Amino acid sequence: MSDGVSMPRDGMAAARRRRAPISSLWLLAPAALLFLLAFLVPVGEVALWSLQGDAGLTAEHYREALGAGPYRTILFGTVQLAAGVAFACVLAGYPAAYCLASCPPRRRTMLLLLILTPLWVSVLVRTFGWIVVLGREGLVNSMLIGAGLIDAPLQMLYSRGAVYIAMVQVLLPVAILVMFSSMTTINRSLLLASRILGATPWRGFLHVFLPLSAGGAVNAWMLTFVLALGFFITPALVGGPKENMIANIIATQITVTLDWGLGSALGMVLLVAGFLMVGAVALLFRRVTRLSGHGGTR
Amino acid sequence: MNKLLWSLSLGAALVGAAGGAALAQSRDQSIVIANYGGAWAETLNRICIQPFTKETGITVTQAATEDSLAQIRAQQTTKNILWDIAPTERSGLPVSQKNGWLEPIDWSVVDPENKLPPIARKSHAIGSVAYSTTIGVRMDKLPEGKTFTGWEDFWDVKQFPGPRTLRNSPAENLEFALIADGVKPSEVYDVLRSPEGVDRAFKKLDEIKPAITVWWTSGQQPVQLLASGEVFYATAFNGRIQQLQKDKLPVALIWNGGSLDVSYYSIVKGANNAAAAMQFMKYCWNEPRRLAEIARAMPYSSFNPDLYKILSAEEARQLPTSPENMDVQFALNAEFWAENLPRIQKRWETWRLQ
């Protein structure tokens, strides 16, 4: 809606954009090297350990990790929790990201700063914060008892709910940032276009903004899911007596029982499970957007 | 790309070789002690390391670690030995010893007068100090007129209601369960060695499970839970509970049935300076005067009996190795756990999920 000259959007420009990465492939070299050294090499080593038995190669550790028993249950529980936490992060972070992407630049900078501040505080400290708030003699219970609403303190801490709250709090800024950055790429004049073409603000959001920002939301889910998979401090500190994450089990195998074979196998299984979940979600998303006539948004 | 990789790796190799040579040279007059950091490291630094360096000219560096055994294994596997002295408590000693990751201790150097009892005088480790896993009790939450005496009471949720916490580990908890079930502290391992003994311990643990609100993982956690009133009864290291008492919290320490755990230190295989390491071991962990200083700084104590000739009766009562406290506790059997932990750990995980 400005008097400025708009960007040319012809096929030529698109073709040029598509061709660019081939010639600039070299720019990826440092990142690729780092990836090779810091990821592929150690993971390859862990993969080797996971297959090493007392006498040559063995699948024993994988049988142990995936067979009926505590490890499989804990693995499923971990994936389930991580998926749920990531979903909650996206749900809670979306409106915040929308707000952020919609507000004027100066206020945006300030809000971004506020959202980023918790990232400077260690996860441990943030988790202890919840112990202070949710504990038997914590803030919430004291207030409820003080107000005469309850007689005995509620057991809020050391439960799955507490793990959810604490993990969501830790991961929320990440989800917000990912969705915010994808939302800023959405051309705001599309919303005006939807309005003048007859959409109420809500329907314009539903038909235009939501599908265009869905890709960012899926990315945010994937990132927070992968991060949540590796959590172990938070569940150990605020989780209930039955709470256990696969990362804790791996740590125990590596440092306490020194069963590196099993620990490595569990690590590999977690890695593959993470890849599978992320791949499945990405595939599902593409499928859904294609079926509803919405092509890729990015 | 190949050329780039080649020159990069060549450069890395050159830098590595030069650094290694420089390091090896400076190592001649220095040793590295791996440690868990915190107040213990500071105490060691003040009481042992600084005077040791002053007297001998050997510099001592402390390397912080959180998982000594895994690190020892990694260093031995990669043949890149960074430490001289490493902590080898619990399974660490038997596992490392079995795998040949440790140098034997020359006791004619470290304990020429034969002062240490066998528990502190292992072929491949010195028992530096001992600490206890004991019961901390919030006295203000105790039912009126009742006295809390030990594991039977910890298990008795009718007489002593309230939330509890235990460590997230089968080691020591199976022993506690058996004591609560009537086994004498001195006989727990005889019972545990039979399969029925482990079953009996888990069965007893079933009883207390509903009262456990959280299984703690780090040493500060049970103390913090006690302090915040989150639990009324907790297992915790004696020093941590005593710190709560110093902070004027109404917490009692129950030695009865406590698990005495020895903080072992070993010299790792291929250590750069094993001789200097042994010299340091004697200087720091087998000289009554310094052991007394350590015990006054932190409530952890050596097995050298001469220690109690220096300390007052009042001071001795606070220490895990004082004769009166030793009698009511049992020593955690590292060999048993080294042998059985992997198997029992899996059962423990399964049991926790049930």
Next chain:
Amino acid sequence: MVPTMMDVNKPSSGTLTREANLKTRSTGATIEFQSVRKAYGSVKALHDFSLTIHPGEFLTILGSSGSGKTTALNALAGFSTADSGDIRIDGRSVIDEPPERRNLGMVFQNYSLFPHMSVFDNVAFPLRMRRVPRRDIRERVERVLEIVRLGPLSDRMPRDLSGGQQQRVAFARAIVFEPPVLLMDEPLGALDLKLREALQFEIKEIQHQLGCTVVYVTHDQREALAMSSRIVVLRDGRIEQVGTPSEMYDAPQSRFVADFIGQTNLLAADVAQPGSVAIPELGITYRENVFTARSGSWYASIRPEKLQRRPAEGSDIAVTVTVQEAVFLGDVIEYSARTGHGALIHFREQRRDRDRVPERGETATLVLRPSDVVLVPDLARTSR
């Protein structure tokens, strides 16, 4: 028809065959701006803007950037609220209505196609928002895509279309619900000249079929002249002049309009007494009987094509010039020349085969009729 337009369909179908596709000729609405004011901070974007746009009219708001033309359009579309005044569509005040209630079609400068929707879904969008039955939607979208000749591309995504094709989708989307008013905000700005001219023609054609009122915003005076039934020239938030393209061209009422629309030679003129005009830079004085200007300083606007090399007759005025440069433009040749009094003037001739083109430095005698000189004041005489 220009070949570039035929990038979709075979060039066989002429524009007329498409006429039958629209069943009814909807009638355009009347739009009234009544003393609309809008300020952004201390900057007054629109002063007391009043204008009546008649049903079926193609009205162009012409102005340079910052003239207030976009502000006026935004106020009409409902994207921004006026500080005061009223806007009425067919007599109904819409000033307090949100954009979606105003029932206006709009084509945006950057097209604003929904990137996640196919061509079909983009065009169907306004119908879906109006809860038109599914079957009708298919029928109407297909019909309008036929009109803009994008039928075969209905499954494509916007990013797979050329600029011209995107522009047509935007256009189809704006007219599919047959709005009584169509707003266009520099819709051709991003296209190259040839495509622009072709689409100008098509837009006019379709508007003629639809009969809707078009409010077209542009900074391009050629586009305005080519398409509009009336033009409003805005300058600094005020209306400079309103009129048909030929009125704007032949009878500009201010120096600004004379200069802004078309090419012209602007020269200082002195009116000594009613009827006597002197243009010192041309070295001429002439009598103009019908002219009733007051004495004083004026500007004489002389269009380049009015200056001709031909024999003088009757009351014609002759000016001798030295040719500086000749620019060959195919059908016409544009000259710049210097008068004996130092002024640089431009003139233009239709090219005829055997004519000899005067060369640089040659003298030529140019002839014009007194009635071809338009005297304009420095400032606008009237505001509307």
